[in-house]
Amino acid sequence: MSARTYRYIGTRPIRHDGLDKVTGRANYGADFTLPGLLQGVVVRSPHAHARIVSIETQAAEAVPGVKAVITGKDIPETSARLALGAEGAFDLHDIGDNLMAHGKALYEGHAVAAVAATSIDAAREAAKLVRVVYEPLEPVMSIERAIAPDAPILHADMVTKGRPLPGTTGPTNIAGRMELKRGDVDQAFAGADVVVEREFRTSTVHQGYIEPHACVARSGEDGQILVWCSTQGGFIARDFCALILGIDAARIKVIPSEIGGGFGGKIPVYLEPVAIVLSHKAGRPVKMVMSRSEVFRASGPTSGTRIRMKLGAKRDGTIVAAQASLWYEAGAYRGSPSGAGAMCCLASYAIPNFFVEAHDVVVNKPKVAAYRAPGSPMATFATESLVDEVARAIGMDPIELRLKNAVAEGDHAPYGPVYGPIGLKQVLEAARAHPHWSAPLGPSQGRGVACGFWFNAGLSSSATVTLNGDGSAGVVTGNPDIGGTRVAQAMMVAEELGIPVERVRPSVADTDTAGYTDLTGGSRVCYATGMAVIRAAQDIAEQLRSRAATIWNVDRDRVAWEPGRPGRVIALDESPDGSVRPPLTIVELASKMAQTGGPIVGRAAVNAPMAGPGFAAHICDLDVDKETGRSTVARYTAIQDVGKAVHPSFVEGQMQGGAAQGIGWALNEEYIYDADGVMENAGFLDYRMPVASDLPMIDTVLVEVANPLHPYGVRGVGEVPIVPPLAAVANAMRDATGVRFTELPLSPSRVLEGLGTIAKG
Amino acid sequence: MLSIRYEAPRSIAEAIHLLASDPGAHVLAGGTDLLVQFRAGAKQPSAFIDVKRIPDLVGISLDTNGLRLGAATPAAAICEHAELGRLWPGLVEAVHLIGSAQIQGRGSVGGNLCNASPAADTTSALIADRAECVIAGPGGERVVPAERFCTGPGTTILRRDELLVAVVLPRPPARTADAYFRLIPRSEMDIAVAGAGASVTLDASGTCTAARVAVGAVAPTALLVDAAGQALIGTRLDEATLSLAAAAASAAARPISDKRGTAAYRRHVVGVLAKRAIVSAAARARER
Amino acid sequence: MAIVHFSSNLSQYTGGLETVSIEASRVGELLRALEQRFPDLSGHLESVAVAIDGVIYNDATYQSIPPDSEIHLLPPVSGG
């Protein structure tokens, strides 16, 4: 496989959707409109935790222009579950209750009612007139409070799933608990030369996708439903709506728009079922668009965490023991990525003895959603900070120490299975060899390094490739294109059929047009959907063989597909008159489609196993102003095993984007709540994501250790890069200041507190 | 249905008449504060009185006495004015910090002052530069020093029917220069957690003969810190003196803890910024 | 015979047993055999992902299990 030479894979063609996107012509969620469109607005709870005593809607309904008002009563309470290879199955009861509170408002911003009207002003005015009587309850805003014996319980029926702590029967706010173990931890710590232990904290952070959630829904008199929306998966959006509302999937068609980022946050539905119910009630199409404030307060950020971790090592750098207690906030409903955190946090190192426990804790914050390598960054922040401590304690270079302990093919992952071919050692060697690692530092600078791991998903995908009469082709899949997957798919068709990428038109289709395809997420599209695309193209090649056999009037097994530019079919035998048959190119065969049997359509579907782990190492230079506590990333390099980079620019873009988000998480991003559990910084002004001028150009190094499960060796690349930055930045801070920071974000005031310059505020 | 009047008067008198006759009317300069507040539902004007068509409010005039800056002059025009950048580099730095290129195409110094955010970037620089505010009202004009213009977060000494027409700055004497520094966690598109402006005059030997220090975002309004300026006069701005001035700036601060920073942090960092502003202003003054 | 490894979360239903040898040629068969042997496991294997010699499958009821494979049962993970 590694010997294969590619014609198109590994090149950098212009993406087909590029011009539309840079000129503003591309249609995103909020761009869609229909005749008679109503505007929908959600009424949201001002309380973080409150019983809903009553809701009166008459005054709202009386506002001129108002066509429908709905409350939780209009969203059925279902017990359905949708298994989709996420952390357990999606609990649709919880998703339905999150769409609109039924009995209790569980976070500030929780939807309690919705209005559709002929104008946005009328809808907003009516929304203000929906009279909700609340009985406020004590908001539970931290893990400490949630697990206190006298804590208010969010869900009266909640018991701990998984492996509960002995004696916790419930009701409880600890929604889940998981253990991972290997060997004898106590004995191993006793035999360690160096033991480091610390408690770490990270804040609730948001994906910060630039495009707010938006949709248009039209529920017809005939019961047929159309939904246009910005989603990470047309099919998952459709199935959520169908199961929550109790409608046949066949009655709902979801047309995914272009998507302005998701990072996991556009897997759940927040507006779509509400818009369907409003449209059904009003008899007109309804559009709903979240404001930025709503996105922060009422979509799905990722968990704030508290992690206690301990590492033990020998003086030669061998890590012999690890112990960790992970506590992740789930938000208002169960389902934090604490289990994934537990599985990821030790995945880079071959540690013979460990014990990890992970807890999923409900608090009165928005229900968390997936966020790029969900769960891994926070727990890895703890591990990689401690690995740095071990390196300092024994006086070993931090990359050497990591290399000494790094996992390789044949080692067992902490979550069980044996690793196949993986590239962590190669990544670390590339990091050590990179000029960045040995470059001199400025006087106020420090350097940190950290590793990261992510699984990379597989799941189900379909693809259709259609050959056109002129020898060009179309490829249709059901994955909204977030990271340049369309051009990658066109490149795969080009590669298999030997036609230029520009002659392949890739499309993202709606749920009536594409075959079932799981979400765009889990770094799976280029791998799993790519696999379906490659097979669908190969299906075309197979059909071309038959067509050539027809033309030559020979048996199909006497012709062969010959990859080339263009791809062609060759005859294995001479013609009866002894002459050599000239090969038939794909272009010639395409022009004879009708005569040889009609249109040529290739299709394939896969349920791919998980792609196999991706590993990364990041190097960060941080410039710290010790008088103000403000820090600037001076230089940053991301090195990653990407399997095979189909389109290197987009792989680099994923690495840079993940690094940028991780740096933001490390330096300034955090949800800030007041004493009542009301979010104070629900906007980009005070939720401080990095802006372009905050970051240097992020250098990238692509290491390619082929994934044997994929014909080109592709493995996922999109999520790993958000894992190392939290610790890479914190380790650089340690290097620059001499102080180990264990709490993120490293905002200027926290840094000065850590340096002892000012008192804790 | 929402209905709002838009007026674009051509004279100060006309603008004052419009303001006087409609208590719900708001002056609109660049709108980069007002329209944001309007969209967020924080302000609900009955009319926008756009003052950008009034010749007296737009423009930069410079003579031997000093500068007259029309209140609604867009920030971009100030940043592009070479002579302003030479005479008041600190003020121009402060103006240049406002938002982005797009924001600077509309936002004005008058708007920055009248919006009366404690964190407004130009206000501390204006105070350090001894700016005065020219105010027009039904009874004629009055002039107040910049440090007295804002009275609290979002409030100024302007009466409802008054208009800020211009700010005037005296021409800096020989070996005088200014500087402005702010602290934001990011590099741009953020609101000052603390800010400090300084103007320093040196004699030929390098001794400080006059100085003003002003701080922002650490009290309900930007503050002139007399004690910090006084500490510098008669010294050669040695380290000990600078620390005294920094301590004076910190002592003058009456900050709050909020989402943008803790009180302790603001108190400390405003001293650091004051010191940096003094050092930078003095270095510039030496070059004159 | 495949060797099945239980996570700590599952071994609470196997009487603490961490590995077991099971004769099964396909995943579905294996899961049924496990439930038969450890009745407390039933209900806890519905959404597990199954790793066969390091390759992790979801919904792999009919995936064949080569002899002497190493099997791990995992909570499914997809991602963002």
Ligand SMILES: Cc1cc2nc3c(=O)[nH]c(=O)nc-3n(C[C@H](O)[C@H](O)[C@H](O)COP(=O)(O)OP(=O)(O)OC[C@H]3O[C@@H](n4cnc5c(N)ncnc54)[C@H](O)[C@@H]3O)c2cc1C
């Ligand atoms: C993205 C963004 C970034 C920003 N960044 C910064 C920043 O870094 N630093 C900073 O200080 N500010 C910043 N701002 C705030 C704003 O841009 C500035 O305060 C700007 O100077 C306001 O000027 P304007 O002309 O747009 O004022 P407007 O919005 O037109 O007016 C502001 C207020 O002043 C009143 N007003 C305006 N002119 C007069 C007048 N002549 N007489 C009487 N009343 C008047 C208005 O009625 C209104 O209440 C930012 C704003 C945005 C949107």
